[in-house]
Amino acid sequence: QVQLVQSGSELKKPGASVKVSCKASGYTLTNHAMNWVRQAPGQGLEWMGWINTHTGHPTYAQGFTGRFVFSLDTSVNTAYLQISSLKADDSAIYYCARDGTGDWNTGNWFDPWGQGTLVTVSS
Amino acid sequence: EIVLTQSPGTLSLSPGDRAALSCRASQSVGSSQLAWYQQKPGQPPRLLIYGASIRATGIPDRFSGSGSGTDFTLTISRLEPEDFAVYHCHQYSHSPRSFGQGTKLEIK
Numbered sequence: 001q002v003q004l005v006q007s008g009s010e011l012k013k014p015g016a017s018v019k020v021s022c023k024a025s026g027y028t029l030t031n032h033a034m035n036w037v038r039q040a041p042g043q044g045l046e047w048m049g050w051i052n053t054h055t056g057h058p059t060y061a062q063g064f065t066g067r068f069v070f071s072l073d074t075s076v077n078t079a080y081l082q083i084s085s086l087k088a089d090d091s092a093i094y095y096c097a098r099d100g101t102g103d104w105n106t107g108n109w110f111d112p113w114g115q116g117t118l119v120t121v122s123s
Numbered sequence: 124e125i126v127l128t129q130s131p132g133t134l135s136l137s138p139g140d141r142a143a144l145s146c147r148a149s150q151s152v153g154s155s156q157l158a159w160y161q162q163k164p165g166q167p168p169r170l171l172i173y174g175a176s177i178r179a180t181g182i183p184d185r186f187s188g189s190g191s192g193t194d195f196t197l198t199i200s201r202l203e204p205e206d207f208a209v210y211h212c213h214q215y216s217h218s219p220r221s222f223g224q225g226t227k228l229e230i231k
Contacts, residue, residue: 035220037222044211044222044223044224044225045168045211045213045222045225046222047219047220047221047222049219050220059218061219061220062219095167095168097167097168100170100173106154106156107156107215107216107217107218107220108215109156109158109170109173109174109213109215110158110160110168110170110213110215111170111173111179112170113167113168113169114167115166115167116167
């Protein structure tokens, strides 16, 4: 079945970097766009942007430019989120979420979602 | 940017009750490109409804979605114990994609 499996929880110090992986199984990564969504503790969902898995071109939402990088390794069917210069308010659960269809020409719902990766930034 | 406002913030009901959750958009959501997700503690969101009214695979028919334009509703016809969770709406017609702040459905 289609599944996204993310890497485990991370504890980082302020100023460090973190790289979260999202391994796709049950389908070919390049057939569907991949989104990244943040959920701060006790808060709602915030769309960070998406990556065109066919071209590798990322699009970042406002507030997620500069320190955030989406990337791919298609040889292992995996998407990545890297965050640099971590701050305390980056502490959150980060989800990858696949576009529901492979239609690149229209908006898509998100399905499935990875299980989430908790990133904690603390000195 | 389309802002989605969900109401109520918290809904207290009993098993067997009918639940109606609202999602209002700050501008029209084109082609009914609105989805609903259920999220339980410690779990990722799960797709319930897309296209405003289409149930995702495996979702029980007690869940239904309706609405268009700026006003959307998720209805759960008869609450089961496992339905108590947080529900999020999501518009995917405009970029940036956006979510509502969530409605918590709790047991009364």
